[in-house]
Amino acid sequence: MVISLKDLLLAFQVHESVKKRDKKGALALRKRRVLRRRRSHMGRRIRALRKLVPYGETMEIGKLFVETAKYISCLQMQAKAMQVMVRVLSSNGK
Incomplete structure (x- = not known):
């Protein structure tokens, strides 16, 4: 059986396209x-x-992020207020 150059090229091209498709599929x-x-x-x-x-628990994600930022700011302010209270109360005891 003799294989023509044209048939050999066609088989190679098909093989290469299958390899590319497999690589793309694996990557995906x-x-x-x-x-x-x-x-x-x-x-x-x-x-x-x-x-x-x-x-x-009931908020959509966008609102959750906004409320989280507000909540963190509120907690920071509360922490600062407590630090001031501790400073004031500890200085009164001296």
């Missing part, structure tokens, strides 16, 4: 796995944040 599969893992990780973080922020 890895990408989907990474994205799924990242989404899962973010989901866990958002659930934890919802538990920390008052009324966070």
